[in-house]
Amino acid sequence: MLPNWLIHRAYLTPDRPALITASEQLTFRDLLTRAQTSAYQLAALEVKTGDAVAVLMRNSVEFVVLMHAVNMLGATLVPLNTRLTPTEIAWQLDNVKAKLFITDEDNDPTAQNALTERPLGSSESPLVVDVPPSVPLLQQYALDAVHSIIHTSGTTGHPKGTMLTFGNFWWSSVGSALNLGNHADDRWLACMPLFHVGGLSIAIKSVIYGIPMVLHQSFDAAAVNRAIDEQKVTIVSVVATMLARMLDERGDKPYPASLRCVLLGGGPAPQPLLEACAARGVPVVQTYGLTEAASQVATLAPEDALRKLGSAGKPLFPMEIRIVKDEQSVNAGEMGEILVRGPSVTPGYYNQREASRQALRGGWLHTGDIGYLDDEGFLYVVDRRDDLIISGGENVYPAEVEAVLMAHPDVVEAAVIGVSDEKWGAVPAALIKIRDGAIFDAESLRAFCAARLARFKVPVHIKATNELPRTASGKLVRRVVAAQWVAG
Amino acid sequence: MLPNWLIHRAYLTPDRPALITASEQLTFRDLLTRAQTSAYQLAALEVKTGDAVAVLMRNSVEFVVLMHAVNMLGATLVPLNTRLTPTEIAWQLDNVKAKLFITDEDNDPTAQNALTERPLGSSESPLVVDVPPSVPLLQQYALDAVHSIIHTSGTTGHPKGTMLTFGNFWWSSVGSALNLGNHADDRWLACMPLFHVGGLSIAIKSVIYGIPMVLHQSFDAAAVNRAIDEQKVTIVSVVATMLARMLDERGDKPYPASLRCVLLGGGPAPQPLLEACAARGVPVVQTYGLTEAASQVATLAPEDALRKLGSAGKPLFPMEIRIVKDEQSVNAGEMGEILVRGPSVTPGYYNQREASRQALRGGWLHTGDIGYLDDEGFLYVVDRRDDLIISGGENVYPAEVEAVLMAHPDVVEAAVIGVSDEKWGAVPAALIKIRDGAIFDAESLRAFCAARLARFKVPVHIKATNELPRTASGKLVRRVVAAQWVAG
Numbered sequence: 001m002l003p004n005w006l007i008h009r010a011y012l013t014p015d016r017p018a019l020i021t022a023s024e025q026l027t028f029r030d031l032l033t034r035a036q037t038s039a040y041q042l043a044a045l046e047v048k049t050g051d052a053v054a055v056l057m058r059n060s061v062e063f064v065v066l067m068h069a070v071n072m073l074g075a076t077l078v079p080l081n082t083r084l085t086p087t088e089i090a091w092q093l094d095n096v097k098a099k100l101f102i103t104d105e106d107n108d109p110t111a112q113n114a115l116t117e118r119p120l121g122s123s124e125s126p127l128v129v130d131v132p133p134s135v136p137l138l139q140q141y142a143l144d145a146v147h148s149i150i151h152t153s154g155t156t157g158h159p160k161g162t163m164l165t166f167g168n169f170w171w172s173s174v175g176s177a178l179n180l181g182n183h184a185d186d187r188w189l190a191c192m193p194l195f196h197v198g199g200l201s202i203a204i205k206s207v208i209y210g211i212p213m214v215l216h217q218s219f220d221a222a223a224v225n226r227a228i229d230e231q232k233v234t235i236v237s238v239v240a241t242m243l244a245r246m247l248d249e250r251g252d253k254p255y256p257a258s259l260r261c262v263l264l265g266g267g268p269a270p271q272p273l274l275e276a277c278a279a280r281g282v283p284v285v286q287t288y289g290l291t292e293a294a295s296q297v298a299t300l301a302p303e304d305a306l307r308k309l310g311s312a313g314k315p316l317f318p319m320e321i322r323i324v325k326d327e328q329s330v331n332a333g334e335m336g337e338i339l340v341r342g343p344s345v346t347p348g349y350y351n352q353r354e355a356s357r358q359a360l361r362g363g364w365l366h367t368g369d370i371g372y373l374d375d376e377g378f379l380y381v382v383d384r385r386d387d388l389i390i391s392g393g394e395n396v397y398p399a400e401v402e403a404v405l406m407a408h409p410d411v412v413e414a415a416v417i418g419v420s421d422e423k424w425g426a427v428p429a430a431l432i433k434i435r436d437g438a439i440f441d442a443e444s445l446r447a448f449c450a451a452r453l454a455r456f457k458v459p460v461h462i463k464a465t466n467e468l469p470r471t472a473s474g475k476l477v478r479r480v481v482a483a484q485w486v487a488g
Numbered sequence: 489m490l491p492n493w494l495i496h497r498a499y500l501t502p503d504r505p506a507l508i509t510a511s512e513q514l515t516f517r518d519l520l521t522r523a524q525t526s527a528y529q530l531a532a533l534e535v536k537t538g539d540a541v542a543v544l545m546r547n548s549v550e551f552v553v554l555m556h557a558v559n560m561l562g563a564t565l566v567p568l569n570t571r572l573t574p575t576e577i578a579w580q581l582d583n584v585k586a587k588l589f590i591t592d593e594d595n596d597p598t599a600q601n602a603l604t605e606r607p608l609g610s611s612e613s614p615l616v617v618d619v620p621p622s623v624p625l626l627q628q629y630a631l632d633a634v635h636s637i638i639h640t641s642g643t644t645g646h647p648k649g650t651m652l653t654f655g656n657f658w659w660s661s662v663g664s665a666l667n668l669g670n671h672a673d674d675r676w677l678a679c680m681p682l683f684h685v686g687g688l689s690i691a692i693k694s695v696i697y698g699i700p701m702v703l704h705q706s707f708d709a710a711a712v713n714r715a716i717d718e719q720k721v722t723i724v725s726v727v728a729t730m731l732a733r734m735l736d737e738r739g740d741k742p743y744p745a746s747l748r749c750v751l752l753g754g755g756p757a758p759q760p761l762l763e764a765c766a767a768r769g770v771p772v773v774q775t776y777g778l779t780e781a782a783s784q785v786a787t788l789a790p791e792d793a794l795r796k797l798g799s800a801g802k803p804l805f806p807m808e809i810r811i812v813k814d815e816q817s818v819n820a821g822e823m824g825e826i827l828v829r830g831p832s833v834t835p836g837y838y839n840q841r842e843a844s845r846q847a848l849r850g851g852w853l854h855t856g857d858i859g860y861l862d863d864e865g866f867l868y869v870v871d872r873r874d875d876l877i878i879s880g881g882e883n884v885y886p887a888e889v890e891a892v893l894m895a896h897p898d899v900v901e902a903a904v905i906g907v908s909d910e911k912w913g914a915v916p917a918a919l920i921k922i923r924d925g926a927i928f929d930a931e932s933l934r935a936f937c938a939a940r941l942a943r944f945k946v947p948v949h950i951k952a953t954n955e956l957p958r959t960a961s962g963k964l965v966r967r968v969v970a971a972q973w974v975a976g
Contacts, residue, residue, distance in 0.1 A: 002806050002831075011865050012802050174662050178697060182670040208805065209666060314500050317696065318490050343490075377499050 001140040002170065006032050006068045009207045017212040020187070020231065024061055028210070031065065036137065038069035042100065043135035049074035051099035052149065055195070056080040056089065056107045056114075059217045063194045064203050066102060067148075071166075072137040075099075077148040078161070079195035082106075083394070083454035086113035088159075092151050096161055096350060143167030149350050150197055152291045152395065159400070161350035162291045164197070171343035172201060172294035173208045175316030179299055180235070180261055180285065182209055189236040191216040191224055192393065198237055198265055201295040221249035232258045239266030239393030241425055244273055247280070255282055265289050265296070267390035267425060271309060278306050288312035288381050292365055294344045297321070298379050311378040312371075318342050322364060323373055332375040335382060339364040389418030389426050394456045396428050398478060401459060404452045405430055408445060410438035413468050415481040416459060430459035431481050433468060440464040489628045490658065494520050494556045497695045505700040508675070508719065512549055516698070519553065524625065526557035530588070531623035537562035539587035540637065543683070544568040544577065544595045544602075547705045551682045552691050554590060555636075559654075560625040563587075565636040566649070567683035570594075571882070571942040574601035576647075580639050584649055584838060631655030637838050638685055640779045640883065647888070649838035650779050652685070659831035660689060660782035661696045663804030667787055668723070668749055668773065670697055677724040679704040679712055680881065686725055686753055689783040709737035720746045727754030727881035729913055732761055735768070743770055753777050753784070755878035755913065759797060766794050776800035776869050780853055782832045785809070786867050799866040800859075806830050810852060811861055820863040823870060827852040877906030877914050882944045884916050886966060889947060892940045893918055896933060898926035903956050904947060905970040918947040919969050921956060928952040 002008075009018075010032035018028040026034070047053060053070045055077060057063045063079075070077045078096050080089055093101055093114065103111035147166045151159035188206065190213055192199040206213040214233055216223055219242050227233050236259070238246070243264060262277070265287045277284045286300040298321060300313030315321050319342035323330050330336045345365045348356030359366055368388075371381040389396040398416035405414035413433040418426035434440050442462040449458045469480035490496075497506075498520035506516040514522070535541060541558045543565060545551045551567075558565045566584050568577055581589055581602065591599035635654045639647035676694065678701055680687040694701040702721055704711055707730050715721050724747070726734070731752060750765070753775045765772045774788040786809060788801030803809050807830035811818050818824045833853045836844030847854055857876075859869040877884040886904035893902035901921040906914035922928050930950040937946045957968035 003808055008805065008808075012805070174666075177665060177670055178662075181672050182665055184669050317496065317500070320491050320496075376502075 001142055002166070004072065004137070004139050004141055005170075005204075005207050006035055006071070007137075007139065009210055013210045016210055018206060019061060019064055020212050020214045021061055022217070026061065028207070031068065031207075034061075034065045035068035035072060038065050039072045039137055040135060042069055042073055042075070045100055047073055047075050047100055051075045052078050052096040054078040054080055054093050054096065054098040054101045056082060056101070056103040056111050057194075058082060058104060058106050059190065059194050059199070059215055060104065061215070062104065064213070064215070067194075067200070067203060068207075071141065071147065073135070074138050074145065076146045079148060079150060079200060081151075081195050081394075081454065082110070082193065083456060084110075085452055085454060086110055086116070087452055088454065089114035092159065092161070095151075095159075096149050141166045143170060144347070146347075148200065150195075150200075150291050160352050160355055162346050163348060163350050164291075164294050164346055168294040168344045168346060169201060169204045170208065171318060172296065172316075173205045175318055175342075175344060176205065176296055177209060178317045179296075180263075183234065183260070185232070185258075186211040186234045187214055187232060188212075189214040189216065189224065189227055189233040191219040191242070192237055192239070193218075196393075197291045197295045198289065202237060219245075221245040225250050228255060228259050232256075234258055235261040235263060237263045237265065239390075239425075240264065240269045240273055241392050241423060243269075243277070243282075243284070247273075247276060247282070254280065259283065261285050263287055263296075263299070266393035269310075270425075274305060274309060286312055288379060290340070290365075290367060292346045292359070292367070293319070293340055293342070294346075297340050297342075297344075300378070304378070308374075308378050311374070311380050313379060314377060315340075315342070315379075316344075319344065321373070321379055323371060327362075330372075332373055332377075335370055335372045338367045338369045338371045338379070338381065340367060341365065389416075389428050391418070391421070391427050391456050392424040394454075396457050398428070401428055401430065401449065401453060401457050404449055405432060405445065405459075407452075408448050410434050410440075411445070415468050415476055415478055417478050417482045417485060419461065419482075419485060421460070424456075427460040428457060429461040429463075429485060431463050431465050431468065431485065433466065434464055489630055490654070492560065492625070492627050492629055493658075493692075493695050494523055494559070495625075495627065497698055501698045504698055506694060507549060507552055508700050508702045509549055510705070514549065516695070519556065519695075522549075522553045523556035523560065526553050527560045527625055528623060530557055530561055530563070533588055535561055535563050535588055539563045540566050540584040542566040542568055542581050542584065542586040542589045544570060544589070544591040544599050545682075546570060546592060546594050547678070547682050547687070547703055548592065549703070550592065552701070552703070555682075555688070555691060556695075559629065559635065561623070562626050562633065564634045567636060567638060567688060569639075569683050569882075569942065570598070570681065571944060572598075573940055573942060574598055574604070575940055576942065577602035580647065580649070583639075583647075584637050629654045631658065632835070634835075636688065638683075638688075638779050646891075648840050648843055650834050651836060651838050652779075652782050652834055656782040656832045656834060657689060657692045658696065659806060660784065660804075661693045663806055663830075663832060664693065664784055665697060666805040667784075668751070671722065671748070673720070673746075674699040674722045675702055675720060676700075677702040677704065677712065677715055677719075677721040679707040679730070680725055680727070681706075684881075685779045685783045686777065690725060707733075709733040713738050716743060716747050720744075722746055723749040723751060725751045725753065727878075727913075728752065728757045728761055729880050729911065731757075731765070731770075731772070735761075735764060735770070742768065747771065749773050751775055751784075751787070754881040758913075762793060762797060774800055776826075776867060778828070778853075778855060780834045780847070780855070781807070781828055781830070782834075785828050785830075785832075788866070792866070796862075796866050799862070799868050801867060802865060803828075803830070803867075804832075807832065809861070809867055811859060815850075818860075820861055820865075823858055823860045826855045826857045826859045826867070826869065828855060829853065877904075877916050879906070879909070879915050879944050880912040882942075884945050886916070889916055889918065889937065889941060889945050892937050893920060893933065893947075895940075896936050898922050898928075899933070901956050903964055903966055903969040905966050905973060907949065907970075907973060909948070912944075915948040916945060917949040917951075917973060919951050919953050919956065919973065921954060922952055 010028040014029035018031040019026040149161040190202040283302045288298045289295045298312045322339040323336040325336035341364045401416040402414040415431045419429045421427040469477045498516040502517035506519040507514040634651045637649040678690040771790045776786045777783045786803045810827040811824040813824035889904040890902040903919045907917045909915040957965045
């Protein structure tokens with residue numbers, strides 16, 4: 001058990017800034033007051049221990065406040081990706097049996113549509129309650145209690161709800177502090193969505209470290225550069241496409257010395273970008289992270305950035321990494337599946353006992369990602385899970401897109417792969433086989449997908465073929481599709 | 489379970505300095521190699537999981553190496569105070585049923601005498617083993633395994649062995665990092681003995697943080713000042729008498745900006761000293777710590793040092809403090825017993841079930857210290873346990889000294905109190921009642937004590953009386969003795 005970390009932080013350093021947005025600045029005392037009020041409002045709406053509270057919101061003070069309010073009631077936060085379609089949202093709400101579904105003005109139409117698909121709870125916003133009921137707010141957090149459920153897609157076509165405990169986030173925060181350091185004047189900029197583990201974990205680190213989170217509603221290169229200059233942001237979490245746009249926008253102007261860490265996640269970074277950062281003295285810390293491990297697992301310190309170009313570095317202190325092939329550890333330099341162990345690893349997927357058992361067999365998280373350790377123990381991630389496409393920091397799982405394509409009456413088979421893209425790093429592309437007699441029309445297929453999938457998942461390119469490469473047992477070989485695509 | 493923290497640290501940052509002494513500098517790789525060799529030597533001497541290994545040594549590389557070696561075998565370290573008499577050492581060895589007793593050249597005569605008192609194991613030094621046996625060293629540390637047993641004296645006259653787990657030290661290190669910050673260029677100077685929790689915990693923090701411990705064999709004001717200048721020490725742990733001597737020795741020369749924290753423990757600091765530090769810009773962080781909580785429990789940041797003069801500040805992040813009277817929490821400003829809860833609190837005293845149950849009742853460590861919280865929640869320690877005398881950073885428990893005095897054939901009753909002393913902060917003094925017909929001779933009583941007690945425990949002043957103040961139930965009222973002493 002730990003003391004309720006927001007209450008404890010507000011006791012320790014009530015007047016330090018906790019949250020800075022374009023329009024507001026809250027101290028930890030303010031944040032606690034707001035969170036308590038919000039908790040009473042949720043309680044008036046019958047939210048109780050163990051209930052799932054789904055949140056479909058842009059980055060805002062309210063989102064952070066809600067997270068703490070949900071925590072204090074012993075309920076579970078289910079942050080939803082705002083780019084999802086109403087159908088996808090309805091599926092996730094149903095999957096976690098959401099007791100309450102909270103949205104904001106921007107996302108209200110989507111939310112209403114999701115509710116039309118499958119009616120569920122209330123989406124009234126803002127919540128107004130006259131008299132705070134006297135609800136006991138949790139004074140302590142159990143490390144093994146579930147803090148959030150964050151959906152990650154899998155190979156099955158449907159997303160899985162990754163359960164992350166208070167302990168997962170606590171250890172992740174501690175591991176990050178032991179690794180990146182922890183300075184009294186730190187200010188961590190979040191321009192990634194709070195519904196991603198990368199964004200959400202910053203909101204938690206802020207409370208554990210007692211430092212402000214500078215929160216942007218969405219990524220804007222000029223706004224990020226300005227915040228670094230004017231608000232003395234010391235750490236910023238970005239993906240490669242964001243960093244590239246920041247450098248473009250900035251031109252020749254150097255970054256101030258106060259910027260001590262640019263935490264670069266979301267897949268392998270292009271070498272020219274890393275070289276540009278080195279040349280300009282941008283303190284890039286590459287990281288390999290996973291929703292299932294509450295964000296960062298390994299990082300590469302700036303001093304090793306060029307010597308170990310392309311590496312994701314070494315694990316955070318209490319985390320361990322192994323590379324296995326056929327469940328046996330391989331030697332340095334040999335490729336295999338990346339396994340992760342440590343206290344920030346999820347206890348499993350919500351309501352998916354078999355998938356959890358499989359992913360966590362032997363006490364190690366089987367990431368499905370491919371990589372190797374060099375002779376000094378530096379991790380190189382060669383390929384995210386066989387099939388994972390990382391497009392502008394968002395994960396796209398081919399199986400999910402293929403399932404939608406195959407739901408089209410004209411499509412018999414579909415293979416989705418990632419093809420490289422200058423702006424997004426990669427974008428999804430589809431190779432399909434149509435039924436005999438049908439007419440292939442890429443545009444109408446894309447429209448079909450767009451009605452059912454978040455925009456970043458919709459294949460940018462669609463081509464047709466007569467036969468998809470499969471193994472003897474009939475398993476699709478996406479690697480061959482990818483090779484054919486590049487060749488043809 | 490955590491990965492073996494020395495192995496993991498040596499993997500993460502093999503080339504960073506780990507330990508710096510006057511004659512040697514070891515990297516984490518070096519430290520691991522030395523510790524492994526030492527572990528094999530201990531294993532050859534039949535040290536096994538759960539065995540107690542007692543160490544009577546001055547501060548040295550060997551001490552640190554031994555700590556890690558003992559850890560890796562799953563054995564328990566029992567650091568012994570080098571100022572103890574052979575009788576006291578023999579008692580502690582016996583109390584923990586030490587399997588092995590390791591000493592160094594300086595302490596060998598004392599060790600030999602202790603062994604004469606009660607023969608026990610081997611004190612051969614150095615240990616030499618030809619071929620390292622193939623012993624499996626622990627690859628993981630269980631958080632609830634006992635790391636060390638450190639004796640603290642109690643009111644019963646005999647010391648109790650405080651068990652400190654790997655988890656206690658881990659959480660203490662993490663709490664300290666979250667509180668004092670954690671900088672890549674940190675160097676923590678230990679000039680306090682490693683057999684105290686304050687010194688030992690620095691050796692552990694060094695490995696968890698990946699920063700060097702600068703280790704001095706003993707406290708020397710000029711050497712500490714020199715290390716701050718020349719070795720860029722950023723944090724130093726001291727007690728008030730040390731700090732006063734450092735300032736004296738330094739004269740007007742300001743401390744460099746690289747010194748970011750002077751962690752001041754070991755009892756309340758005199759106001760003039762704090763004011764002198766404020767005037768000279770010395771970044772003093774006052775701390776309230778306990779062996780039973782693996783060192784720091786609360787600290788006062790420099791920015792509050794003058795506003796909250798005399799306060800020990802607020803608890804480290806995961807720790808909680810309560811003030812109770814008759815087992816009920818009191819209001820802000822009211823005095824009571826200081827209770828501490830959190831993951832760095834000992835699971836109990838070795839082989840002292842009843843004393844442990846009593847000290848930890850209700851899930852809170854009952855420190856016996858008296859204090860209050862002000863309306864902002866800052867802790868003020870008014871009195872260490874009723875009876876505790878802190879003399880130059882060493883704890884002196886009156887009951888232990890009284891027991892020795894009363895063992896003298898001429899002494900019928902004895903009361904030991906602390907009287908203020910310019911050099912040591914406080915020194916023990918005794919008021920005794922001699923048997924009818926005996927002749928009071930302070931010098932021979934002091935000699936009697938010196939043969940049985942560490943020098944810092946021997947009463948500096950001894951006076952005689954006909955009657956000691958007692959309560960109706962016969963309990964000695966040391967406060968009244970102290971008042972009489974000052975008055976008379």
